[in-house]
Amino acid sequence: MTEPPRDARERLIEGTRELLWERGYVGTSPTAIWRASGVGQGSMYHHFQGKPDLVLAAEQRSAEQMQRDIRACFAQEGSAYERISAYLLRERDALRGCPVGRLVADPEIAADGRLREPARETFAVLHECLVSALEDGRNAGEFAADLDAVRTASTLAAVVQGGYTLARAEASAEPYERAVQGALALLRLADR
Amino acid sequence: MTEPPRDARERLIEGTRELLWERGYVGTSPTAIWRASGVGQGSMYHHFQGKPDLVLAAEQRSAEQMQRDIRACFAQEGSAYERISAYLLRERDALRGCPVGRLVADPEIAADGRLREPARETFAVLHECLVSALEDGRNAGEFAADLDAVRTASTLAAVVQGGYTLARAEASAEPYERAVQGALALLRLADR
DNA sequence: GTCTATACGGCGATAGAC
DNA sequence: GTCTATCGCCGTATAGAC
Structure with missing residues (x-):
């Protein structure tokens, strides 16, 4: 399915993506990166040039992929x-969470x-x-005429991101599933 | 309003709480803790005994406080x-996020x-x-008879947690406000 | 381009004096 | 209970050979 990474640069970006997703910015060390990437x-x-440079490249890759998936959907x-x-x-590993949303939890990323x-753009x-x-x-008359699209859009995006947090707190995907199902049910009830 | 911390133990717990909230588990070093706590x-x-022991005490304090606030509300x-x-x-600093929800982003905490x-219990x-x-x-007839309370409850909890993520990605509280307002509007529309 | 060697500070903890 | 000293390891690079 997935092409195996070719050159060192490519392997580094992919390795960094994985580590960032799992452990965040502070938890991802240069040593762990080159070891995991096999270079x-x-x-x-x-x-x-250094950790921030590599992290930025990895973030851009993750953001690009997530944006492509969103648009396709x-x-x-x-x-x-x-x-x-x-x-x-969509199929999601709720316990892993969002590779892009995870990033902004770290102050080093939020402050820079x-x-x-990349995260800002992706959520936009x-x-x-x-x-x-x-x-x-x-x-089309599917939803009430007074439904606020801008606010509701933020609500739905938040449900997914927050569902991950609830799932991790319970070490189970169930809270995530419930949150999404509940949001869809509310949307169906908002049909007049 | 708030009592100043008394003894060393107390100051350590409060200092750890602050650092955990801001920087998470990996980002919070014992050295930073005793320096910030003034001991x-x-x-x-x-x-x-060590970092995990102190972190657990800080977590329990944060969880306790959040649970008290929830019940009071x-x-x-x-x-x-x-x-x-x-x-x-409720008044929240959306850019700071949730002191309890932040914890489970780190794999060291999620895996233990x-x-x-404390996070699991708080969200429960x-x-x-x-x-x-x-x-x-x-x-009372405020909401539709077929509203699924269990799922909707997870939805609302997720909106708050996810709202923090959106806010941090934009470095603005606005996405958080929109998410919450949108959720309340959906709830109002689900009244039959 | 890739390698090994080296550096310097910080992390997480222990030891033992006071 | 609190202090300073010390420890071994890792994080984040830089240097220079190949």
């Missing part, structure tokens, strides 16, 4: 509700505009897709 | 919707049953309060 230390410092055929539920019900940018794309779908549904 | 290193290792007078919105609209327990308390309020509202 030498000298090679890493040849391709990247919302470009599918179907009613507004179907597209929204398709996104919310450049390191924060998600929000835009959700707003469009909600407006479509409102225009 | 000596030897004192710290006299009162606590839901014990107020008013309709079910009023109690729920009172909780969702004892360190995870929140879920229970939300379910009770939603059932009350349903019985």
Whole structure:
């Protein structure tokens, strides 16, 4: 399915992505990165200036992929509700959480505009897709005419991100599933 | 308002709470703790066995406080919707996030049953309060008879936690406010 | 491009004096 | 109970050979 990484640079980015997802910025050491990526230390410092530089490249890759997945999901055929539920019900490993959302938990990333940018952009794309779908549904009579698309879009995005937190606290995917199902049910009830 | 910490033990717990909230488990070093708490290193290792022991005490304190706040909020007078919105609209520093929810982002805490327990218990308390309020509202005719209280409770809890993530990604409290307002609007629309 | 060697500070903890 | 000293390891690089 997935192409195996080719050169050192590519392996480093993929290794960093994995470690960032699992352990965050502080928890991800350069040593762990080159070891996990199967390249030498000298090679890493040849391709990247240092940890922040490599992390930025990894973040951009993760953001790019998530944005592509989001757009693909919302470009599918179907009613507004179907597209929204398709996104919310996508296969996710709730206990792993979101590779992009995880990043902003660390203050080093939250405080640095450049390191924060990929996450900001990704959630902006998600929000835009959700707003469009909600407006479509409102225009088609699927949702109440007074449904606030902008706010509801933030609600739905938050349910996914917060569902991860609840899942990790219980070490079970169930709270995540419940949160998403509950959000979709509320959306169905908002049909007049 | 708040009592200043008295003894070394107390100061250590409060200092650890702050650092954990801000920087998570990996990002919080014993050295930073005793420095921030204004006690000596030897004192710290006299009162606590090591980092996990001290972190557990700090977690329990944060969990205890959050649970007390939750119960107080839901014990107020008013309709079910009023109690729920009172909780969702509580003054929060959205950019700081949740002192309890932050903990489970770190794998060291998520993987350790004892360190995870305070967070698990806190979200269980929140879920229970939300379910009770939603059932009350349903019985009083405030919400649709087929509203699923258990799932909706998880949805509302997730909106708050996920709202923090969106806020940090944008470095603004606005996405958090939108998410909460959107959730309350959905709840109001689910009234038949 | 990739390698090994080296550096310096911080982490997490222990020892033992006071 | 609190203090300072010390420890071994790791984080985050830099240097210079190959």
